[in-house]
Amino acid sequence: MRTANGEVLGRLDAVVAGTRPRRGTRAAVLFGGMVSILGIALVDHATGARLSLSVFYLVPVVAVTIGVSSGMGFFLAAAASLAWTFADASIGSADRSFWLQTWNGILRFSTVSLVVALLSALRRTVGQARASERRSKEFLGYAAHQLRTPVAGVRASAEALVLTASRAEREQLASNLIREATRMGRLVTSLLRLTRLDQGDPLESRACDVEAVVGRELERIRVLAPDLELRLRVSPGLEGPLLLDPVALGEIIANLLDNARRHAAGHIDVVVEAAAQQLRIAIGDDGPGLPVGGEGRAFDRFVSLDGHGGAGLGLAIARSLAEAQEGALTYASRQFVVTLPAITPTGALESPGTRRTASFT
Amino acid sequence: MMGAVSTPPRLLVVEDDASLRSAVTAVLGAAGYEVRAVPDGSEIDVVVEAFRPDIAILDVRLPAGPDGFEIGRDMRASLGIPIVFVTAADALEDRLHGFEIGADDYLVKPFAMAELLARVKAVLRRAGRLSSPTWEVRDVVIDEANRLVSRAGTLIQLTKTEFDLLCVLAREPGRVFSKVQLLSVVWGFEEFAPNLVEVHISALRRKLEVTGPRMIHTERGEGYVMRP
Numbered sequence: 001m002r003t004a005n006g007e008v009l010g011r012l013d014a015v016v017a018g019t020r021p022r023r024g025t026r027a028a029v030l031f032g033g034m035v036s037i038l039g040i041a042l043v044d045h046a047t048g049a050r051l052s053l054s055v056f057y058l059v060p061v062v063a064v065t066i067g068v069s070s071g072m073g074f075f076l077a078a079a080a081s082l083a084w085t086f087a088d089a090s091i092g093s094a095d096r097s098f099w100l101q102t103w104n105g106i107l108r109f110s111t112v113s114l115v116v117a118l119l120s121a122l123r124r125t126v127g128q129a130r131a132s133e134r135r136s137k138e139f140l141g142y143a144a145h146q147l148r149t150p151v152a153g154v155r156a157s158a159e160a161l162v163l164t165a166s167r168a169e170r171e172q173l174a175s176n177l178i179r180e181a182t183r184m185g186r187l188v189t190s191l192l193r194l195t196r197l198d199q200g201d202p203l204e205s206r207a208c209d210v211e212a213v214v215g216r217e218l219e220r221i222r223v224l225a226p227d228l229e230l231r232l233r234v235s236p237g238l239e240g241p242l243l244l245d246p247v248a249l250g251e252i253i254a255n256l257l258d259n260a261r262r263h264a265a266g267h268i269d270v271v272v273e274a275a276a277q278q279l280r281i282a283i284g285d286d287g288p289g290l291p292v293g294g295e296g297r298a299f300d301r302f303v304s305l306d307g308h309g310g311a312g313l314g315l316a317i318a319r320s321l322a323e324a325q326e327g328a329l330t331y332a333s334r335q336f337v338v339t340l341p342a343i344t345p346t347g348a349l350e351s352p353g354t355r356r357t358a359s360f361t
Numbered sequence: 362m363m364g365a366v367s368t369p370p371r372l373l374v375v376e377d378d379a380s381l382r383s384a385v386t387a388v389l390g391a392a393g394y395e396v397r398a399v400p401d402g403s404e405i406d407v408v409v410e411a412f413r414p415d416i417a418i419l420d421v422r423l424p425a426g427p428d429g430f431e432i433g434r435d436m437r438a439s440l441g442i443p444i445v446f447v448t449a450a451d452a453l454e455d456r457l458h459g460f461e462i463g464a465d466d467y468l469v470k471p472f473a474m475a476e477l478l479a480r481v482k483a484v485l486r487r488a489g490r491l492s493s494p495t496w497e498v499r500d501v502v503i504d505e506a507n508r509l510v511s512r513a514g515t516l517i518q519l520t521k522t523e524f525d526l527l528c529v530l531a532r533e534p535g536r537v538f539s540k541v542q543l544l545s546v547v548w549g550f551e552e553f554a555p556n557l558v559e560v561h562i563s564a565l566r567r568k569l570e571v572t573g574p575r576m577i578h579t580e581r582g583e584g585y586v587m588r589p
């Protein structure tokens with residue numbers, strides 16, 4: 001059954017791939033076209049016939065076709081218009097004035113360029129839609145796969161609960177159910193968050209007290225991990241509120257601090273600096289750090305490098321949230337660094353609550 | 362629930378997911394096996410040496426140390442321990458790879474406990490590590506290997522479900538099983554209708570009572586029990 005399906009899918013892929021002209025085929029057609037045009041021109045020359053009149057009208061069509069697929073649209077359009085006008089001038093319209101010929105050439109150039117531009121835009125859009133569809137399918141596949149482990153845990157624990165009589169075991173199994181349900185809940189929240197960010201849902205920028213947001217998240221970590229030493233350093237450059245989305249900022253900080261909490265041996269360092277129109281928050285810990293070579297992949301969706309069984313969405317969400325505010329999230333010298341534009345609400349003359357829309361691809 | 366064996370078979374479970382690990386341990390333990398469960402393969406040699414399992418149930422994807430396939434290959438090759446792989450990846454290649462390195466069976470998450478129990482039992486029996494002699498409850502004789510039942514010397518024709526149901530009840534005479542418990546072990550919850558149990562119990566009773574008095578009793582509000 002599975003094999004049969006696989007084969008059918010494979011064949012479908014081949015069919016779809018086959019509908020697109022191969023590079024080699026396209027080159028052959030073009031070469032053939034050029035040779036025929038040259039041939040006809042030679043026949044024209046030798047016999048004094050006017051065959052080339054119709055052939056030269058094909059030149060812009062060929063130019064548009066090549067232009068759209070090769071990205072050299074305007075260059076080809078110019079060449080085609082020139083050839084076209086020249087053909088007109090040399091064949092039968094010799095009585096027209098030079099300026100009329102020139103005007104004729106300009107009009108043709110504009111028409112051909114417009115067609116090339118429209119077709120190129122259409123082609124790009126279709127390409128983007130295909131890529132986006134492929135990404136959504138991948139995302140769905142990963143999400144389903146991630147849900148499978150907690151679902152397996154829930155099913156097994158619930159069945160074991162039915163079959164076991166021991167009180168201690170039943171308590172353990174019931175707590176499994178709670179843990180797995182929590183895990184699934186977290187995963188679903190993350191998936192929804194990413195989906196909304198992908199759709200370009202607006203963040204809400206308003207006067208945001210950065211120090212208070214960071215302090216609140218640190219307090220949460222203090223409760224969860226009372227043994228860790230939390231060190232916060234705020235540079236004197238940060239004065240007063242900045243124009244940011246406090247909820248999104250809180251989410252970014254919470255994500256990075258949770259990460260640090262899981263790996264820190266003894267302490268977590270948080271440094272907040274504001275300088276040159278930029279807010280910079282660095283979060284590091286004395287844990288092992290990202291594995292060598294993992295710096296790039298750590299921000300990818302569904303990539304979890306620490307083997308803690310997380311879904312691998314936290315850093316992806318944090319980065320998307322930073323980028324949605326025209327900022328960035330990077331990893332360098334064993335710490336995560338968030339940079340965000342530091343705009344003071346009064347200085348920027350923006351009223352609190354200004355919506356800033358960002359779209360993602 | 363094992364039938365007559367001197368020592369219960371020993372099962373080694375390697376599973377990184379804590380919930381699944383404890384649930385599987387609880388169910389296999391309740392089924393009468395001796396279970397040892399570890400989260401990864403980092404000290405697998407020591408565990409195998411000390412525990413000497415009759416069968417290993419291995420998760421393929423493990424966070425630390427060797428993966429399930431590696432552990433399984435070594436165990437199968439050097440010690441001849443039968444292997445059941447458990448994984449969330451149901452890709453055909455994964456499954457084929459599992460069998461290539463000598464997997465005795467394969468389970469895809471999430472799975473029903475009835476399925477796990479059935480596969481473990483089948484693998485143990487194939488490996489000759491589970492004797493399933495015929496056993497008797499009063500005048501009912503059950504031959505599990507050949508799936509035959511007779512009462513007072515008369516062969517009784519049972520359907521597959523009726524036979525499974527009888528085995529569960531007859532293995533522990535005197536123990537009361539609730540409908541939901543029977544649904545779990547016999548049907549694996551693939552059907553979730555407690556009246557399924559009622560229907561099959563009454564069919565089983567009818568067939569058993571042709572040649573003797575009632576043995577499967579209803580405990581009101583609790584479930585069913587088989588009494589000698």
